[in-house]
Amino acid sequence: MEATYKTDQLREKTPTLELRPVTQLPENTNCLACSEDGRFLGLGHSRGLSVWCASSLICVSEWLQDSLEITSVQMSRIGEMTYLLGTVDDMGVARVFAHHFDTIHLLDVINVMEDINKRSICLTFELHEGGHYGAASLSCNDAVWLEIYHFPSAVWLEELERALSKKQDPNSSGDVDVKWSPVTVMIKIKPPKIPIGRAFSGPPEVSQTTDYLTRCLALDVIMRSSRQWQKSSFNAETGKTKEANESPRRCTQHFLLPCGHFPGSSEANFQPGLPVAVAVWWSGSQNLLQYVLQKAPKNKADVESMPAVLWPNAKEILCSAVSRYTRYIALGLDDALVCVWDRLSGAPLSVVRVPVENSAIIRMQFVDYWSVSADDSETFAAEKVHLLLQCKSGEIHTVTTGRGTQSCTMQLIERPEDNRDLPSVIMPVPFLQGLSLVLQRNGKMFLQDVINKTPVCFLTLPTIHLVTTPCSPVYALSTTQHTLFIRGDQDSSCSVSSEDSSQSQLFIFRFKESDVIQQYVVSHPDSPRQQQTLSYVTLQENCNAYLQQRALSAAERNKDIRKTWERLQETAATLQQKQ
Incomplete structure (x- = not known):
C-alpha cells in the first residue's frame, strides 16, 4: 500500500509531454523505418511501399501493388542520395528495393516462388548498415535455414545512374527496363x-x-x-507418452x-x-x-x-545482443544467467546471475552511453559494459560488469501486478545519457532514468488518440534528428466521427525541443581506445593487448582477492562459533 502511494506521488511530480500530430498515414501502415542520416522515412502498408521526407513529411516516392501488404521494412544508405530498403510482405516474400532520386526500384526478390509445393517463407530479413550484406531466415516444409547475402551495392549504384540518365534522356520512350545485378548467397546455414x-x-x-x-x-x-x-508427459491410463509440441x-x-x-x-x-x-x-x-x-x-x-x-555455454540460450563495435556478445541463458563473451580475448568477460525468480530473460540490449566516473575514464582496465535486461514477468534489470571489476545487478522496474503494465518496448535512447524509452501494453510511454531508477517524463498522445496496437507498436526512432515517430489512432470511445478521424495519423516528438530532456542530450564521438582494440588482427597483438590489460587490472584483482579472502575467514569463524 505504501509502495503504491509513493508511486502515485512520483507520477504526479513527473512532467507529461505531448506528441504532436503531423499528417495522415496510408491505410494500414504496418511498419516504419528511418534512414541512418535521418533524411527519409520508409513506410510499409496495405498497398505497398512509400518513402517520405523526414523533415517535411511529404511522400517523395511510392511502389504500389494491389493486394500486397508490407509488414516489415528497413532502410540502409549506400550512396549520397541512394538507399536500400529491405521488406517482407504478408505472404512471407522478401524484397530488396532502391530509393534513388525520388524513385523506388525493385532490385531483387529474395525468395522467388518457382514451385508452389516448395515455396519458402521468409521469417526474418535484416540489412546490415551500409547495405553490403543481408541475412534472411527462411522456412519450407518444416525445414528452417539461414542465408547470408552479399549485395552488389557498387554495381547497383552504377546501374541506377544509367537508369536515371536514360529516364532523363528526351529521346527515351519513358519506361526504362533494367536487368539488375543479382544478389549473391554467401553462406547457407542449417x-x-x-x-x-x-x-x-x-x-x-x-x-x-x-x-x-x-x-x-x-x-x-x-x-x-x-x-x-523430459518435457514429454506419460499417461498412466493409456500407457503412452504424450510428446511435447516442439x-x-x-x-x-x-x-x-x-x-x-x-x-x-x-x-x-x-x-x-x-x-x-x-x-x-x-x-x-x-x-x-x-x-x-x-x-x-x-x-x-x-x-x-x-x-x-x-x-x-552452460545453459540454453534465450536471447542475445552485441555491443556497438561488436567486441562483446551478451547471451541471456536459462536460469537467469547472463554470459558476456569478449571476442578480443576469446574468453568470457563475466558470467552473472540475475536475481529474478521464476522468469526467463527474453530481451537484452547494450547501453553504450552511461555516465563514466573520472577514475574509470583514466584506466584501460576499468572498462565496463552495461546491459539492459527484460524478463518475461515484466521486470527490468540493469547489469554492469567488466574484467577486474565486481559485477553489479540492479532492478529498474518491478514485476507489475497488472498484465497491461507489462512493457512491450524498452530500448536505450543513444543520444540521451542513461535514459531508456519504455512503452507498456496499456499504451503508456515514458523515459526512464536507468541510473537513478526514476521516470524522467511521460509521453502521451493528444486526448482523443491512442497508440496503435501498443503490444506491437508501429514506430521509428531517428538517432540523427533526435525524433520519435509513432502511429496513433483515434480513441474509439470518443464521439468524434469523420472520414479523416478514422484514418491513422503520424505523431512525432522532438527530444531537443523539451527543456526537461535537454540536460540528458549527449553526443559521444567514437572512442579512440575502442577503435584501437578492434585493430588487433594478429595473434601476437592480441596476446600483447590481453597481457597489458591483465597488468593494468592487477591492483583491482588483488583487491577483490583480499575481499574474498576476508569473507571466507569471516564465514569460517562463524561456522566454528556454531560448533
Whole structure:
C-alpha cells in the first residue's frame, strides 16, 4: 500500500509531454523505418511501399501493388542520395528495393516462388548498415535455414545512374527496363545435426579442429533432444507418452566487425565498417557459432557451412545482443544467467546471475552511453559494459560488469501486478545519457532514468488518440534528428466521427525541443581506445593487448582477492562459533 502511494506521488511530480500530430498515414501502415542520416522515412502498408521526407513529411516516392501488404521494412544508405530498403510482405516474400532520386526500384526478390509445393517463407530479413550484406531466415516444409547475402551495392549504384540518365534522356520512350545485378548467397546455414559417416580430409590440425566442432554440435543436438523428452508427459491410463509440441526452430544472427584474431581471418580481407563474420545461435541450443563471411566456391555452392568458432555455454540460450563495435556478445541463458563473451580475448568477460525468480530473460540490449566516473575514464582496465535486461514477468534489470571489476545487478522496474503494465518496448535512447524509452501494453510511454531508477517524463498522445496496437507498436526512432515517430489512432470511445478521424495519423516528438530532456542530450564521438582494440588482427597483438590489460587490472584483482579472502575467514569463524 505504501509502495503504491509513493508511486502515485512520483507520477504526479513527473512532467507529461505531448506528441504532436503531423499528417495522415496510408491505410494500414504496418511498419516504419528511418534512414541512418535521418533524411527519409520508409513506410510499409496495405498497398505497398512509400518513402517520405523526414523533415517535411511529404511522400517523395511510392511502389504500389494491389493486394500486397508490407509488414516489415528497413532502410540502409549506400550512396549520397541512394538507399536500400529491405521488406517482407504478408505472404512471407522478401524484397530488396532502391530509393534513388525520388524513385523506388525493385532490385531483387529474395525468395522467388518457382514451385508452389516448395515455396519458402521468409521469417526474418535484416540489412546490415551500409547495405553490403543481408541475412534472411527462411522456412519450407518444416525445414528452417539461414542465408547470408552479399549485395552488389557498387554495381547497383552504377546501374541506377544509367537508369536515371536514360529516364532523363528526351529521346527515351519513358519506361526504362533494367536487368539488375543479382544478389549473391554467401553462406547457407542449417540447424546442427548429428553427422552420420562423415569423413574428414586435410591436414591433421584442420581435421582435429573440424572433428572437435562436429562433436560439440552433435552433443548439443543430443542435449536438446533430451530436454524435449523430459518435457514429454506419460499417461498412466493409456500407457503412452504424450510428446511435447516442439516449436519450429528459430535462429538469431549478428554481423560482426573485425576484432581480434580468429580462424579464417586475414588482415587483407578487412575493410573499415564492413563485417567479417556472423554469429548465429538456434533456439534450444547452448552453443554460439561464428561463421566467416566468404563466398562459397562455385562448384560447392550447396556444401553445408561449418562454423569457424564455437562458443559453448552452460545453459540454453534465450536471447542475445552485441555491443556497438561488436567486441562483446551478451547471451541471456536459462536460469537467469547472463554470459558476456569478449571476442578480443576469446574468453568470457563475466558470467552473472540475475536475481529474478521464476522468469526467463527474453530481451537484452547494450547501453553504450552511461555516465563514466573520472577514475574509470583514466584506466584501460576499468572498462565496463552495461546491459539492459527484460524478463518475461515484466521486470527490468540493469547489469554492469567488466574484467577486474565486481559485477553489479540492479532492478529498474518491478514485476507489475497488472498484465497491461507489462512493457512491450524498452530500448536505450543513444543520444540521451542513461535514459531508456519504455512503452507498456496499456499504451503508456515514458523515459526512464536507468541510473537513478526514476521516470524522467511521460509521453502521451493528444486526448482523443491512442497508440496503435501498443503490444506491437508501429514506430521509428531517428538517432540523427533526435525524433520519435509513432502511429496513433483515434480513441474509439470518443464521439468524434469523420472520414479523416478514422484514418491513422503520424505523431512525432522532438527530444531537443523539451527543456526537461535537454540536460540528458549527449553526443559521444567514437572512442579512440575502442577503435584501437578492434585493430588487433594478429595473434601476437592480441596476446600483447590481453597481457597489458591483465597488468593494468592487477591492483583491482588483488583487491577483490583480499575481499574474498576476508569473507571466507569471516564465514569460517562463524561456522566454528556454531560448533
